[in-house]
Amino acid sequence: MTLRTKFLMLVGLFALLIMGIGLARTWLGVREQARVLTAAQADLGLQFDLAIRQYVAETLRPRLAERYGPDEFIPELMSTSFIARRVFERVRNEFPDYLLKFSSDHPRNPANAAGPEERRLLAYFRAHPEAGHWTGRAQIDGHEYVVHCLPRRMEASCVRCHGRPENAPASLVARYGTEAGFGWPVGEVVALDMVGIPVAAMDALAASETAKALWVMVPTGVALAGAFLWAFRWLICKRLSAIAAHLQSAVTQTDEDALAPIAEAGNDEIGTVARSYNALAARLRRLHDSLEQRVKERTASLEAEIAERVRVGEALRESERKLTTLMGNLPGMAYRCRNDARWTMEFVSQGCRPLTGYRADQLVGETATAFVDLIHPDDRDRVRHSVQEAIAQSRPFTMEYRIRRATGEERWVWEQGVGISAEQGDVVALEGFITDITERKLVEQALKATEQRLRQDIDARRKAQAELAEARDAAEAANRAKSEFLANVSHEIRTPMTAILGYVDLLAEYVPAGRLDDTITENPIEVIRQNADHLLRLIDDVLDLSKIEAGKLAIEHKPCSPEAVLAEVVSLMRPRADAKRLDLAVQWRSLVPETIRTDAMRLRQILINLVGNAVKFTESGSVRLIARIDGPTECPRLRIEVVDTGIGMTRDVLDRLFRPFTQADASTSRRFGGTGLGLSISKRLAQLLGGDLVVASAPNQGSTFTLTVPTGPLDGVRWLSADEAVALCRTRRQPQVPTVVAKLPPGCRVLLAEDGPDNQRLVSHLLRKAGAEVVVADNGQAALDLATAAVDQGRPFDVVLMDMQMPVLDGYEATRRLRASGFAGPIVAFTAHAMPEDRKKCLDCGCDDYLVKPIVREKLLATVAAQIARGAEARQTALAENDG
Numbered sequence: 001m002t003l004r005t006k007f008l009m010l011v012g013l014f015a016l017l018i019m020g021i022g023l024a025r026t027w028l029g030v031r032e033q034a035r036v037l038t039a040a041q042a043d044l045g046l047q048f049d050l051a052i053r054q055y056v057a058e059t060l061r062p063r064l065a066e067r068y069g070p071d072e073f074i075p076e077l078m079s080t081s082f083i084a085r086r087v088f089e090r091v092r093n094e095f096p097d098y099l100l101k102f103s104s105d106h107p108r109n110p111a112n113a114a115g116p117e118e119r120r121l122l123a124y125f126r127a128h129p130e131a132g133h134w135t136g137r138a139q140i141d142g143h144e145y146v147v148h149c150l151p152r153r154m155e156a157s158c159v160r161c162h163g164r165p166e167n168a169p170a171s172l173v174a175r176y177g178t179e180a181g182f183g184w185p186v187g188e189v190v191a192l193d194m195v196g197i198p199v200a201a202m203d204a205l206a207a208s209e210t211a212k213a214l215w216v217m218v219p220t221g222v223a224l225a226g227a228f229l230w231a232f233r234w235l236i237c238k239r240l241s242a243i244a245a246h247l248q249s250a251v252t253q254t255d256e257d258a259l260a261p262i263a264e265a266g267n268d269e270i271g272t273v274a275r276s277y278n279a280l281a282a283r284l285r286r287l288h289d290s291l292e293q294r295v296k297e298r299t300a301s302l303e304a305e306i307a308e309r310v311r312v313g314e315a316l317r318e319s320e321r322k323l324t325t326l327m328g329n330l331p332g333m334a335y336r337c338r339n340d341a342r343w344t345m346e347f348v349s350q351g352c353r354p355l356t357g358y359r360a361d362q363l364v365g366e367t368a369t370a371f372v373d374l375i376h377p378d379d380r381d382r383v384r385h386s387v388q389e390a391i392a393q394s395r396p397f398t399m400e401y402r403i404r405r406a407t408g409e410e411r412w413v414w415e416q417g418v419g420i421s422a423e424q425g426d427v428v429a430l431e432g433f434i435t436d437i438t439e440r441k442l443v444e445q446a447l448k449a450t451e452q453r454l455r456q457d458i459d460a461r462r463k464a465q466a467e468l469a470e471a472r473d474a475a476e477a478a479n480r481a482k483s484e485f486l487a488n489v490s491h492e493i494r495t496p497m498t499a500i501l502g503y504v505d506l507l508a509e510y511v512p513a514g515r516l517d518d519t520i521t522e523n524p525i526e527v528i529r530q531n532a533d534h535l536l537r538l539i540d541d542v543l544d545l546s547k548i549e550a551g552k553l554a555i556e557h558k559p560c561s562p563e564a565v566l567a568e569v570v571s572l573m574r575p576r577a578d579a580k581r582l583d584l585a586v587q588w589r590s591l592v593p594e595t596i597r598t599d600a601m602r603l604r605q606i607l608i609n610l611v612g613n614a615v616k617f618t619e620s621g622s623v624r625l626i627a628r629i630d631g632p633t634e635c636p637r638l639r640i641e642v643v644d645t646g647i648g649m650t651r652d653v654l655d656r657l658f659r660p661f662t663q664a665d666a667s668t669s670r671r672f673g674g675t676g677l678g679l680s681i682s683k684r685l686a687q688l689l690g691g692d693l694v695v696a697s698a699p700n701q702g703s704t705f706t707l708t709v710p711t712g713p714l715d716g717v718r719w720l721s722a723d724e725a726v727a728l729c730r731t732r733r734q735p736q737v738p739t740v741v742a743k744l745p746p747g748c749r750v751l752l753a754e755d756g757p758d759n760q761r762l763v764s765h766l767l768r769k770a771g772a773e774v775v776v777a778d779n780g781q782a783a784l785d786l787a788t789a790a791v792d793q794g795r796p797f798d799v800v801l802m803d804m805q806m807p808v809l810d811g812y813e814a815t816r817r818l819r820a821s822g823f824a825g826p827i828v829a830f831t832a833h834a835m836p837e838d839r840k841k842c843l844d845c846g847c848d849d850y851l852v853k854p855i856v857r858e859k860l861l862a863t864v865a866a867q868i869a870r871g872a873e874a875r876q877t878a879l880a881e882n883d884g
Contacts, residue, residue, distance in 0.1 A: 011225045011229060015222075015224065019217045019218070019221050023210055023213060026210050027207075027209075027210045030209040035146070038146045038199075039148070039197075042196065042197045045088075045148075045197075046148045046193060046194075046195040049084050049195065050193065052083060052084045053080035053081070053083075053084055056078075056079075056083050056084075060078070060083075061080075064077050064078050065078070072170075072171050073169035073172040074171070075109070075172075075175075081102040081109070081191075082109070085100065097143075097198040098195075098198070099140060099145055099147075099194070099197075099198075100194070100195055101118070101140075101192070101194045102191055102192070103115070103118035103122070103192045103194060104190055104191035104192075105118075106180075106183070107181060108162075108176050108181025109176075109180075109181075114192070115140060117140050118194070125151035125189045126189050131151070132150070132151070134147070134148075134149050135148050137199065140196060143200075144200070145196030145199060146196065146197045147194060147195070147196045148194070148196075149192045149193060151191075152190055152191040152193055153187055153188065153189055153190065154184045154186050154187060154188045156186055158184075159186060161181075162183075162184045162190070163182065164182065164183075165178040165182050236270070239270045240270065243270070243273065243274060243277070246260070261277075261278040261281065262274040262277055331351070331435055331436070332434055332436065333348055333351040333352045333355045334351070334432075334433050335348045335349070335417075335431070335432060335433075336429055336430070338429055338430075339391070339419065339427050339428055339429055341372075342370040342372055343371050343372045343430065344366060344370065345364045345368065346364065347364065348360050348363050355405075355413070355434065355435075355436055356371075356374055357405035357409075358406050372384075374403045374404055374405075375402070376402035376403060378402075379401035379402050382399075382401065383399060383401050386399045387430070390418075391419040391427050394419075396416065397415075397418070397432075398414070398415065398416045399415055400415075401413065401415070411438045412437050412441040413435065413437060414434070414435055415432055415433070415434045417430050417431060417432020417433070496756075555599045555688050555689060557597045557598055557599060557712065558599070559595040559597055560595060560597075560600035561595055562592065562627070562638055562711075563592055563594075563725045563728055563729060565600055565603055565604050565607070566586050566625055566627060566640070567586070568604060569604060569607040569608055569625070570584055570585075570586055570729065573608065573615060576612070576615045577615050577623060580615065580618070581620070582615060582620070582621065582622060582623055583621070583622035583623070584615070585622070586624075586625045586729050587624060587726070588628065588722035589626060589722065590628035590722065591719040591720065592627075592629070592719065592724070592725040593629065593711065593714050593717045593719055594717055594720060595717055596638060596711035596712055596714070597711065597712030597713070598638075598709055598711070599689060602685045602689060606682045606686060607640065607642070609678040609679070610642040610682060610707065611623060611625070613678065613679070613705075614705075617644065617647050617703075618644045618646035618647075619647075620645070621702075622644070622645055623643070624641075624642075624644075625640060626640070626641040627639065627640045629711065630708070635710065636710070636711045636714055637709065637710050638691075638710075639708050640708075641704055641706050641707075642704070642705045642706075642707070643704045645702040647699070647700065648697045648698050648700050648702055649695075649699065649703060654697060657679055657695060658679055658680050658683045658693075659680060679693075686707055686708070686709065689710070690710045691707065691708040691709035692707075692708055693705065693707050694706050743861075744864060745771070745865075747771075747773065748771070748798045748799075749790075749796075749797045749798050750772045750773070750775070750798065750800075750801060750864065751777065751783060751786055751787055751790075751797040751799075751800045751801065752767070752774055752777070753779075753780060753782075753783035753803050753811065754777075754801070754803045754806075755778050755779060755803060755807060759853075760776050763801070763855065764776060766857055766861065767861075770861050770864075772864070775797070778806070778807075779807045779808035779809060780806045780809030780810050780811055780814035781808045781809040782808070783802065783806075783811075784809065784818060787800060787818055788821055791822075791823060796823070796825055798825065798826070798868045799825065799864055799867045800818070800825065800826070800827045800828070801828050801864070802827055802828065802830055803830050803831060804830070805831065805832070811829065812841070812842070812845045815827055815829075815842075815845045815846045816846055824874065825871050826849070826867035826870060827846060827848055828849045828850070828851055828863060828867055829843075829847040829849070830853070831850075831852065831853065832853040848867060849863055849867060851863055
């Protein structure tokens with residue numbers, strides 16, 4: 001922006017300011033004159049009104065009263081307000097905006113009824129008896145007026161017409177009635193005499209005068225501004241422009257050229273500027289020559305100095321790096337603080353954060369947290385005294401005390417420091433190191449407390465240790481007793497169950513259709529088999545629960561097909577559902593992974609239990625398995641809902657549903673049977689698989705059991721559609737194939753070591769019927785002797801069935817001794833111990849296979865046949881090696 005433009009703007013602003021002030025003064029002056037004139041007009045109108053009223057009251061009314069008598073009153077001739085209004089009606093013809101009112105809130109003539117503003121003024125005069133008049137602006141009938149008004153008070157001479165109606169002239173009462181205008185006491189404000197001049201006329205006059213002044217001021221202001229601008233341009237701008245152009249050319253010229261002088265005459269300030277510039281240019285040239293020499297000299301000096309500073313800087317940075325590394329690795333906080341009341345920190349190392357909980361910037365500075373405030377209040381005076389005493393003796397100080405970290409936690413610290421003196425000898429700062437010794441303090445306190453307790457309670461501790469050892473031994477013995485009890489229960493039940501189920505199978509072969517009597521509708525053999533199976537499932541459930549509680553149940557996560565597991569469960573449960581005419585189906589509500597990683601056997605066990613319960617507690621309707629994959633891609637879960645339309649459960653039943661040995665209630669147990677272990681085991685198995693089992697149910701509305709298990713990673717797994725999964729489930733419903741009973745090689749010899757007579761007869765019968773020659777031993781020692789003798793005779797047994805729990809010598813020791821004697825033939829453990837560790841125990845002692853009682857005929861014969869074949873193959877291999 002040029003100087004001329006700035007000057008023009010300044011002149012313009014100044015002119016506008018002068019014009020604004022003039023217009024404001026004109027507007028205000030005209031309005032004041034209009035206000036004075038308006039007030040005078042209003043006052044004149046009011047005085048004229050009073051003069052008319054006074055003339056009527058003092059001159060006309062008495063004469064007319066003498067003429068018409070006391071009972072006659074003519075308002076058109078005798079009423080002061082009526083006559084005054086008639087007179088002013090002629091005035092309003094010339095001044096229609098002017099206002100004259102005789103307002104009353106209880107008028108005789110309705111034309112004098114007071115409006116809202118008049119009633120307010122009446123209330124004002126009644127509240128202020130001393131007030132004789134009122135002047136101001138008021139809104140009346142929708143217009144604003146400058147109003148002058150006087151209160152009209154009731155006088156004694158007016159009581160005759162405005163007091164009691166019976167005292168008033170008869171013609172007045174006949175004309176206006178007995179209500180209007182009566183009942184006024186002497187001195188009461190009964191009406192207002194009001195004259196109003198419209199404000200609009202006053203404002204119009206002020207606006208007109210202001211507009212006239214504006215037409216005069218604008219041309220005058222423009223002319224003056226133009227004159228000022230012309231004078232400024234020729235006297236100042238032109239000369240300054242020449243100087244500016246010269247300076248601009250001087251800026252662009254090369255350093256070697258000398259600055260040309262300005263040709264400028266005159267003795268005013270601009271001439272002085274030109275002469276000063278010429279003198280400055282000459283001096284600059286001299287300085288330039290001098291500076292060139294000094295720069296050359298200084299450049300050489302600076303190059304040497306810079307090289308030295310670079311070397312020193314690198315050394316400082318290396319030292320700083322080493323110091324920072326050292327400070328960071330120190331197990332504590334290094335510091336420097338002022339020797340003032342707050343011990344204001346000037347520097348703290350980064351070790352302050354782990355020590356105090358504060359960052360370095362929160363401890364350094366005047367406004368930061370003072371380190372003295374972190375010292376425990378009980379230690380603060382002792383610490384300050386120790387520091388001041390060391391300073392007074394000019395020695396370092398060491399001390400231990402407590403601090404409170406930012407979290408409020410108390411910590412013990414050890415501090416070593418020294419005072420730093422100024423040149424005058426005063427100690428102005430402290431430098432030192434603080435480290436955390438809380439652990440050492442705690443150890444010391446613990447050692448002291450331990451030492452005291454050891455001295456006082458050593459006998460009690462020895463006694464407690466003895467009691468603890470006794471309790472531990474009792475707990476271990478109880479745990480062993482529990483395990484032995486469960487193993488013995490399993491053994492004692494499974495051993496007779498072998499005979500029961502075996503003879504049931506034999507009985508079924510000899511009794512056609514299982515009928516003993518035509519009067520019995522049920523198949524008694526099947527009833528015996530079902531109840532025996534139920535008892536075995538009970539034993540399995542008890543063992544599973546025991547293994548889960550002992551933490552010995554192994555879970556193996558391997559790839560398996562979820563669709564195949566569900567199809568197998570449906571296939572196994574379908575006969576029960578069909579027997580009750582229930583619809584049993586699988587529904588997939590999402591894509592189906594071809595494989596997931598979980599324990600398929602335990603997953604199958606849970607689902608068989610859930611579907612079995614659903615079928616058992618549903619009399620009509622359906623049982624559905626609704627499956628889908630839920631969750632994010634990084635941790636997907638398989639969700640399976642078993643939904644039935646059965647009897648449902650109440651809330652109190654749901655609360656105890658998953659407890660061991662719990663049924664819904666006594667009636668449910670009597671009606672449907674069961675031990676209450678299945679759901680407890682299923683929930684714990686689900687949790688061992690990494691998922692959960694929950695239930696939702698209501699009485700007579702069925703139940704929904706929801707099983708969720710993690711699927712493991714599904715990256716690279718092929719996905720099936722829901723329709724494909726359902727179709728595969730249907731194709732997996734294989735018809736039951738009649739069981740094929742294995743035949744043993746004719747003449748094969750089997751040694752049966754079994755101490756139970758019933759089982760001896762049963763197993764011997766099954767083996768002989770299959771074609772084997774059976775020799776029975778009723779204890780382990782007899783089995784050892786018979787097997788050893790057969791080897792010595794050159795007719796070794798093709799397989800040994802070894803019961804593991806027998807008198808004289810148990811099966812474990814008999815097997816070990818057989819192996820030690822060189823017996824290489826197959827030995828099959830034949831035991832009622834069904835725990836997982838029992839199988840390992842049998843195999844570790846030298847058995848080749850493992851059969852759990854009760855024995856299933858097909859599995860017994862298949863296992864014996866396989867072991868005989870393995871033994872024969874081993875003997876042929878040995879003969880071939882000997883021949884070779």
